[in-house]
Amino acid sequence: MDASKQINEREALEMLAETFAEPPENIRPEVERSTIVGWDSMGALMLMAELDERFSIELNAETSKKMQRIGDVLEFLRQKGALKS
Amino acid sequence: MSVDRMTKLVARAVGLSPQQLLDSFIPGAAEHLAGVLELRNTLFGASIHWDDKAYMTWRYRFGSTCAGRGDCWVLVLKGRLAGMVGTEEVELERGAERIPAWSTMDIAIDPQFEGSGLGSWMNMRLCQAAGCALTIGSNEKSLNMITRTFRRLPNRRSFVMPIRFQRILSKRLGGPALANLIAPFVEGLARLWRWVAFLGATGALELKPLQSFDGDTTDLLQRSVDLSEWTLSRNIEFLNWRLFANPRVRYAVTGAFEGGVLMGYMATMQRGDRDHPSSTVLIDWSIDQTRFRPVFRALCADAVRAAVNQGVGAIEVTAYHPRSEALLHRMGFLPRYKAYDTIAVYSIDDSRLQRLLGSGPWFVTAANTDFDDL
Numbered sequence: 001m002d003a004s005k006q007i008n009e010r011e012a013l014e015m016l017a018e019t020f021a022e023p024p025e026n027i028r029p030e031v032e033r034s035t036i037v038g039w040d041s042m043g044a045l046m047l048m049a050e051l052d053e054r055f056s057i058e059l060n061a062e063t064s065k066k067m068q069r070i071g072d073v074l075e076f077l078r079q080k081g082a083l084k085s
Numbered sequence: 086m087s088v089d090r091m092t093k094l095v096a097r098a099v100g101l102s103p104q105q106l107l108d109s110f111i112p113g114a115a116e117h118l119a120g121v122l123e124l125r126n127t128l129f130g131a132s133i134h135w136d137d138k139a140y141m142t143w144r145y146r147f148g149s150t151c152a153g154r155g156d157c158w159v160l161v162l163k164g165r166l167a168g169m170v171g172t173e174e175v176e177l178e179r180g181a182e183r184i185p186a187w188s189t190m191d192i193a194i195d196p197q198f199e200g201s202g203l204g205s206w207m208n209m210r211l212c213q214a215a216g217c218a219l220t221i222g223s224n225e226k227s228l229n230m231i232t233r234t235f236r237r238l239p240n241r242r243s244f245v246m247p248i249r250f251q252r253i254l255s256k257r258l259g260g261p262a263l264a265n266l267i268a269p270f271v272e273g274l275a276r277l278w279r280w281v282a283f284l285g286a287t288g289a290l291e292l293k294p295l296q297s298f299d300g301d302t303t304d305l306l307q308r309s310v311d312l313s314e315w316t317l318s319r320n321i322e323f324l325n326w327r328l329f330a331n332p333r334v335r336y337a338v339t340g341a342f343e344g345g346v347l348m349g350y351m352a353t354m355q356r357g358d359r360d361h362p363s364s365t366v367l368i369d370w371s372i373d374q375t376r377f378r379p380v381f382r383a384l385c386a387d388a389v390r391a392a393v394n395q396g397v398g399a400i401e402v403t404a405y406h407p408r409s410e411a412l413l414h415r416m417g418f419l420p421r422y423k424a425y426d427t428i429a430v431y432s433i434d435d436s437r438l439q440r441l442l443g444s445g446p447w448f449v450t451a452a453n454t455d456f457d458d459l
Contacts, residue, residue, distance in 0.1 A: 021233075041194070042230045045202030048094045049086060061098040061201030 005055055008084045012074055015054070019046045029071035036070075047073070055082045088213045095206040099162055099198070110210060112156035113169065114148035120166035121157060128193050139332035144191075144455070145171055152326065155187065160207060168194040170207045175219065175453075176318040178310075179445060183318070184437065187215035190455045192227065205230050212431040219317075221454045223427045235429030236442055241405040241449065243426055244418035246389065247275065249398040275417075279389060282416045286386035288379060290348065295338040298324045301347040302371075309349070309371040314406075315441065316448040319371065327452050328352050328369065334457045336368060339387055341380050348373045351384035354457065355397065365392035367402035369452035370409075381412055405449040 007015070009029075017024040020038035033039050039047075044064050051057040057080050067073055077083040089103075096106040113121060122137055141147075145157035155173040159166055171191035177184040189211055194204050208230065212218040221241075223231050231237070247253055250271045254264035298321040306319050328336045336352045349372035357363030367388055372380045392400050402418065403426055404410050414420065428449060432438035451457065 037229050040226065040229050041200075041202050041204035041206075042233045044200050045086065045091060045094060045205050048098060048202060049090065052094065058097060060100070061198060061203075064098065064202075065198075065200035067200070 006082060006084050007077075009074060012077055012083055013070070015050060016047075016070060016073060019043065019050050027070055029069065029074055031070045033068050051077075051082075055080065057082060088209050091202070091206050091209055095202050098201045099167075099203070101162070107210075109162055110158060110160045110207060112148070113145065113159040117157075117159045117161070117166065118142070118147050121159065121169055124166055124169065124193050124195060128196075135333045143326075143330065143332050144173075152330065154323070154326065157191070158207065158211060160203065162198070166195065167198045168192070168203050168207055170211055171455075172211060172215070173455075177217070177219070177315060177441065178318045179315045179440075180312045182440075184217050184432075184441075185215075186217040186219050187211060188219045188221065188317075188453070190220070205234065208234055213433065215431075216433050217437065218431040219429070221428050221449065222456055223425045225425070228425060228427065231427060231429050235431045236438060237427060237429040238442065238447065240423075241403050241426040241428055242410055243401065243403045243421045243423045244410070244413045245402075245421050246400045246416075246418045247398070248272075248393055248400065250275070252398065278417050279393075283382070283386035283389065286379075286383045288383065289343060290380065290383045291342045292383065292387050293340050293342065295340045295350060297329055298350075302350070305347045305349065305373060306371055308373045308375070311374055311408075311448065313445045314448045315445060317453050324452075331457065337391070339384060341384055343376070343380075348376050349380040349384060351388060352452065353388050353391075355395070356401075357397075362395060362397050364399045364401050365395070365397050366451070367400065368457065369450040377408065378412060381409060382416065385413070385416055403451055405447050407446045409448075 013027045014024055017027040020036050020043045022036055022038050026036070048059045048064065051059050063076065067076065074083060078085060092103045092106060096103045099106070101109070118141065121141060125133065125137060141157065143152045145155060146153040147157060155171060157169055157171050160168040169191065170189055172187040172189055175186050175188050177186050189208060192204055192208065212234065220231055220235055251261070251264050251268040254268055254271065255261045258264050302321050302324065310316070328338055334354050336354050338350055338352045340347050341349045349370060351370040352368045354366050354368055355362035356366055365388060370381065370384060389400055402413060404413065405428060430438065430441045432441065
């Protein structure tokens with residue numbers, strides 16, 4: 001991953017808040033998917049689009065379904081080298 | 086997000102090319118019916134208390150020229166039914182303007198494919214194919230998707246006229262003891278209110294049950310159109326299909342006649358156990374514009390009288406019609422907030438969308454929804 005594209009955790013949480021159309025204070029690593037109204041079918045699509053556009057990361061259906069908390073998305077970004085450790 | 090962009094993302098997420106994904110989403114044929122019924126049984130089995138095969142083949146064509154007024158679109162991925170969305174072909178009308186549209190309903194996704202955006206994509210793809218689409222009602226899962234895909238109109242409004250008050254008072258007073266004591270007194274007051282509200286309501290009208298809609302109804306439908314309102318076009322074929330051939334629910338339809346001329350009708354259904362219904366629901370009505378107020382009042386009075394005789398706890402109605410709503414309120418129906426009484430439109434033509442959103446009131450009843458089982 002190009003280092004200039006990498007973001008820190010705070011920036012990642014802001015990105016997810018925007019993606020799921022949620023207030024930033026509601027987006028924390030421990031927050032579960034079921035409690036985020038905007039993380040539905042459309043939210044999943046928005047996340048795929050965001051990761052694709054911003055980091056050229058492909059998110060497939062299986063991985064998307066396995067993400068059950070905000071922390072899972074952060075972990076995925078970390079594994080893909082998009083999140084500064 | 087554009088539909089093309091969505092198609093690329095979803096196709097990649099499920100391991101297909103965009104064209105393969107597009108080719109996999111088709112109007113359901115007879116061979117898909119078994120899979121559709123199985124998917125619905127998996128997702129909603131506990132709440133399906135009707136013959137679902139009869140219902141689905143009544144509502145959708147499944148490749149034949151049978152009863153359905155729309156297609157059940159299916160998404161078949163690698164030989165497996167991944168999802169479905171139902172459509173009903175409707176026509177929006179206001180004055181001389183007619184807009185063909187699809188009303189979408191009955192969306193279902195195989196749990197294995199949840200979280201991949203398939204539901205949103207299928208909805209969006211149908212909107213694009215239709216050019217103009219309408220969705221009436223939502224649930225907790227679909228509300229957000231509808232909000233982001235369609236343009237929402239103000240919610241439809243629900244009203245209730247309680248007949249029996251024990252349960253309501255028990256909730257308000259924290260238990261049944263005091264409620265049982267007070268309920269007869271409140272019910273007496275409500276009875277007095279109804280007597281005053283509906284005094285002389287029938288007037289010179291003759292109210293009779295209808296067994297089907299015929300040529301008289303065609304005349305009535307022409308006289309019941311308010312040129313300033315958006316509505317979904319009606320004809321006797323639609324009404325007979327929707328209110329008399331529906332395998333899911335039996336409706337009671339009452340006609341109001343004046344000098345032998347049909348001046349209006351109202352369809353009602355009962356919710357709950359057939360022998361002990363919990364409530365009566367006002368589903369649909371069409372009223373001659375020149376006599377709207379007295380005929381609507383007479384039909385409501387008749388529905389309330391029948392409901393009281395049948396011992397139901399309340400009469401409910403969800404309307405999207407300012408004139409009916411004002412009369413319901415005046416007759417003693419109380420407004421009730423329901424988050425999912427949505428109505429939303431989509432149009433690829435922006436000027437048409439703006440006309441739908443901002444040019445006059447709407448007239449939509451529960452007959453334009455698929456919520457007759459609830």
